[in-house]
Amino acid sequence: MEKKSATEISTLGEFGLIDRLTSRLKRRNATTIMGAGDDAAVIDLGDEVMLLTTDMMTEGIDFDLSYFPLKHLGYKAIVRGVNDILAMNARPEQVVVALGISAKITVEALDALYEGMEFACNELGVDIVGGDTTASMNGLVISVTATGRAKREDVVYRSGAREHDLICITSNLGAAYMGLHLLEREKRVLKGVDNPEPQFDGYGYLLERYLKPRAKANVLEALRNEGIRPTSMIDLSDGLASDLRQICRASECGARIYLERIPIAQQTTQLAEEMHIDPVIAALNGGEDHELLFTVPLEMQEKVMQLGLVDVIGHITRPEAGVILVTPDGEGIALKAQAFDR
């Protein structure tokens, strides 16, 4: 008898699962301009386009309710969804929210979750226009689908980076990752303790970066006002190494980034050293930064730097040069993404 093969998903590698699932997808509607493969899909509206993206968070994987306040979780869920619209250089407009609700979730807990979602929507000018709720046997599930709108020519894809373009990021990196580590440490330390009092002194910034990431609509607005159009852009969610590789893969180019130009917050470095974690690993592979990584033409260098909102960390090269991290002593290290974690 023939045995059915059973392949573990982890064997597919960094881009393998998405490639496998999306490669067979067909396009049947002329309005589908861009399907899977970028931060959001692009749908034809005539002069304008609509952007569409979906994001799921599951309890125990993407959040731990023992320390993640529901109001913050609601806020973050919206920001995550909307960030993929921003990363296409579009104006976010509507979201729909589907929830899988476990038995332990009370009405008050849902109220707090929605309060956080509405708070984020208010900041971002977005409407929650619908949703779905189902029960969940094991843990809360939050799925946010966001729409946005842009002029067709304004959409920025991952695939537009060209040789000599500058590589820019909108904030220091690794802080959210260290915030998560801090929360996990205090949870471990205080396990079984009555009236636990976690020690977060001096690390409030890291917690905020993890629990309440801010969407960087303001940076996009500033770029627009200065007439700077990014050539490629991506939401920094999987870590700089992985997300830069996504841009290089889509744009068929290489990249050189310079370690000493990658901003790392003082709190990130301090806690990383305290916890025997390399702060560079936190910055390169930590993930959950939810900042924007984008490229601009070389001639925009002065304009971009004058904004004061962006760090230029390197430049785009020819594809055969690879994706390289240059250390302060001039050594070049090929950037690999973290082990595949879906």
Place this chain on the structure above:
Amino acid sequence: MEKKSATEISTLGEFGLIDRLTSRLKRRNATTIMGAGDDAAVIDLGDEVMLLTTDMMTEGIDFDLSYFPLKHLGYKAIVRGVNDILAMNARPEQVVVALGISAKITVEALDALYEGMEFACNELGVDIVGGDTTASMNGLVISVTATGRAKREDVVYRSGAREHDLICITSNLGAAYMGLHLLEREKRVLKGVDNPEPQFDGYGYLLERYLKPRAKANVLEALRNEGIRPTSMIDLSDGLASDLRQICRASECGARIYLERIPIAQQTTQLAEEMHIDPVIAALNGGEDHELLFTVPLEMQEKVMQLGLVDVIGHITRPEAGVILVTPDGEGIALKAQAFDR
């Protein structure tokens, strides 16, 4: 010290949770024509509108992988999403799919799931344009968000039913519910048996209605061709009683439906009797029919009945008359929805 109140969600009643979550939502974009409260949101595109809806299914609640083939599950997930677009009288176009993937799901299992999704998309002319995958600690989660498009004046809301309108359904009811009961029975009976051989003889139709519901795009097309525009419409997912009450609530009207006019398949009646279930309960409260419930003006009666695709089961009344089921002996019973099950 003040104790934080903790209210179980089940106390909110049939429409309570959705009302509570959606009542506070604000509209910040002029393009948001219709937010939560119908099968799909309505977004302004100028002459046309875009429809947007989201639907989540969680393992152990909405499906049981011990008997639900993944290919069928993928098919059904798409149909569920697309049905909400059809129920607005719109043309479905794009879907995005977010998956929460548990450790036991293999690459081959995902392939089968996607095969079923693509099969449904092909039948319905819909494109999968993006997605998101995350790990899930406990069980598979599938979230489908669908878009559609329609001329603004063609959109059919739940709120348009008027006195004397005819109440129509697109198929017999209760079959999917009995299909689910059959699968659950065989699972119970064969628990612990090596090489189990479930007995489904004679009930293939019920299994198909549960495992592979068909979207009724053909009925909408036939209505359009005959110049019949429904005044209100809803996807039959929660059972006729609950969904008819939704229409009556949104349209501020009552309804009378006639028990002997509600079609129930012969297999449904037979299995229900075998399992000591009232087939009328299956038809009224079973849910998961995924057919369309809609109303048309009285003067369309002949045209609608000539289609041969639709059963007319009653008519719309004034609100003070309530939502009434008329038994064959002329007795009127107020229709209550099933206990709230999210």
